[in-house]
Amino acid sequence: MRVYKIILIVAVLNIGCGKKSVDITIPPPAKAELLLPASNSACTAGIAVSDAESTVTFNWAVAEHADSYELYIKNLLTGTLSKHLSTANQANVTLLKGTPYSWYVISTSAKVPETAQSDTWKFYNSGPGVLSYAPFPAVIKAPIYNQVISTATVELSWTGSSVENNITGYDIYLSSNSSSLALQKSDVKDLFLANIAVNPNTVYYWKVITKDAHGNKSDSGIYQFVTK
Known part of the structure; x- marks a missing residue:
C-alpha cells in the first residue's frame, strides 16, 4: 500500500509539471502615416534626371x-x-515633371497575412516654368462605379482639392451615352448635385470638371451607375 501511494504522488507531480500550451498572438502591421510629399502640395524637392523627369523621395513614418x-x-x-x-x-x-500624382502605402509583415493601408495623398511634381497648377481631378464619392440605383432621382457627390486652394466651381456632365456626355450643370459650388431625375433600366455615365481662378481645368474621368 505504501508503494502505491508513492507512485500516485509521483504521477500527480508529473502531471502538474507538464508543459502547458501557450497561444501567442502576433499583431498585424499598423497603418503608415504619410510624411512627404505633403498632401495637396507642389513637390519642388525632386532631383532632375532629364528635362521631363525628376526623382522624388517618398517618406512615411x-x-x-x-x-x-x-x-x-x-x-x-x-x-x-x-x-x-x-x-x-x-x-x-x-x-514626370508638371504632373499630378496620388500615393499611398500598404504596411506588410512576413509574420501575418493582414496588411494596413495608409491615407491617400495628392501632389504635383513640379516642373520648370510652371506658374500655376491645375486643380487635382475630382474624386468621385457616389454613386460608386457600377452602383445600382433603385430610386427615380440620384445625388452625385465628389471631393475636390488644389495646390493653390483656388477652385471656383465644378461642371457636371451626365448622359446615357458614354461618347457624348451632356452638361448637366455648370459652376456648381457644392460638392454634390442632388435630385437628378433618371430613367429606369439605364446605364448612366458622368464626370466632373474642376475649374480654378486661373482658368485651369481637370477631368475626373468617366464613372457610371445603373438604374433599375
Whole structure:
C-alpha cells in the first residue's frame, strides 16, 4: 500500500509539471502615416534626371509591426498605377515633371497575412516654368462605379482639392451615352448635385470638371451607375 501511494504522488507531480500550451498572438502591421510629399502640395524637392523627369523621395513614418511596405503611385492624368517595394520607410521614384500624382502605402509583415493601408495623398511634381497648377481631378464619392440605383432621382457627390486652394466651381456632365456626355450643370459650388431625375433600366455615365481662378481645368474621368 505504501508503494502505491508513492507512485500516485509521483504521477500527480508529473502531471502538474507538464508543459502547458501557450497561444501567442502576433499583431498585424499598423497603418503608415504619410510624411512627404505633403498632401495637396507642389513637390519642388525632386532631383532632375532629364528635362521631363525628376526623382522624388517618398517618406512615411515607421509603422508598428511592419517589416516591409508597398508604395503605390498613381498618375492622375493617365490613371496609371505603379507599385514599389521597400523594407525602409522611404523610396525614391522617378516621375514626370508638371504632373499630378496620388500615393499611398500598404504596411506588410512576413509574420501575418493582414496588411494596413495608409491615407491617400495628392501632389504635383513640379516642373520648370510652371506658374500655376491645375486643380487635382475630382474624386468621385457616389454613386460608386457600377452602383445600382433603385430610386427615380440620384445625388452625385465628389471631393475636390488644389495646390493653390483656388477652385471656383465644378461642371457636371451626365448622359446615357458614354461618347457624348451632356452638361448637366455648370459652376456648381457644392460638392454634390442632388435630385437628378433618371430613367429606369439605364446605364448612366458622368464626370466632373474642376475649374480654378486661373482658368485651369481637370477631368475626373468617366464613372457610371445603373438604374433599375
